Amino acid sequence: MPLFRRQALDHHNRLHGDIFLVPPLRWQAIGWLLLGLVCAGVACLAFGSFSRTIKAEGSLHMSDMRSPSPSQPAARPSPEWTARVTVPLAQIKDVHQGQQARVSLAGGSAADATTLSGTIAAIATRMDPGETTVPVLIRLGGQGAEPRNGGAAAIDGQPVTATILIERVRLWRWLFAPVLPRSES
Known part of the structure; x- marks a missing residue:
């Protein structure tokens, strides 16, 4: 039992x-x-962390040809690609020269989308009254970088979407932000 x-x-x-x-x-x-x-x-x-970003739309442009570097005099000159995008006026205070940006070429399927890296080269300082966006110039890629979209060459004036990185935020900092002391920068 x-x-x-x-x-x-x-x-x-x-x-x-x-x-x-x-x-x-x-x-x-x-x-x-x-x-x-x-x-x-x-x-x-x-x-864990996440990135605060700003989305901006604009177009792709090819500037004058860049001359090859002195270390490679036989190389062909290559075009310099830039993206001209507009950032909402309310978010322009977070955008600075030298910030990193990712530019996605529009058109084609999402699987074929091309993403290029770049840095902010110029921010417009003078605007017309009543404007709600600010023009920003993003310089793309390095020497000889040729943007391509799904195997086809990019077109001057092609629509692009830019994601501008503002800052990386740690999850614990974001969660406890109401009780943590604010750091003045």
Whole structure:
């Protein structure tokens, strides 16, 4: 006849031993799963981050030909590609020369979309009254960079979408921002 709890406790007094009640395996599994989820959440907060960005639309342009570098005098001159985009006036305070930007060529399917890296070269300082956007010039790629879209050469004046990186934000900083002291920059 199997022992029940009351009988097990009676035997505890008689045998002077310790009795450990072992929880069912499924409760232990749930406990370990919860502990693992809490640890994963803490790790995600500690190491996770996201990027604050600004989206801007404009067009692709080819500037005058760049001369080859002195180290490669036999190389052909290559065109310099730029993107002229417009940034909303409310977000222009976050945009500065030298900031990184990613420019996606419009047209074709999303799988064939070409993304180019660039830096902000110029920001318009004079605007007409009533304007809601500010023109920004993004210089693309390095020496000899030829933007291509799905195997076809890019066209001067082709529509583009630019994503300008403002800052990277750590998740824990974003989560606790209301209670953390603000740093003045």
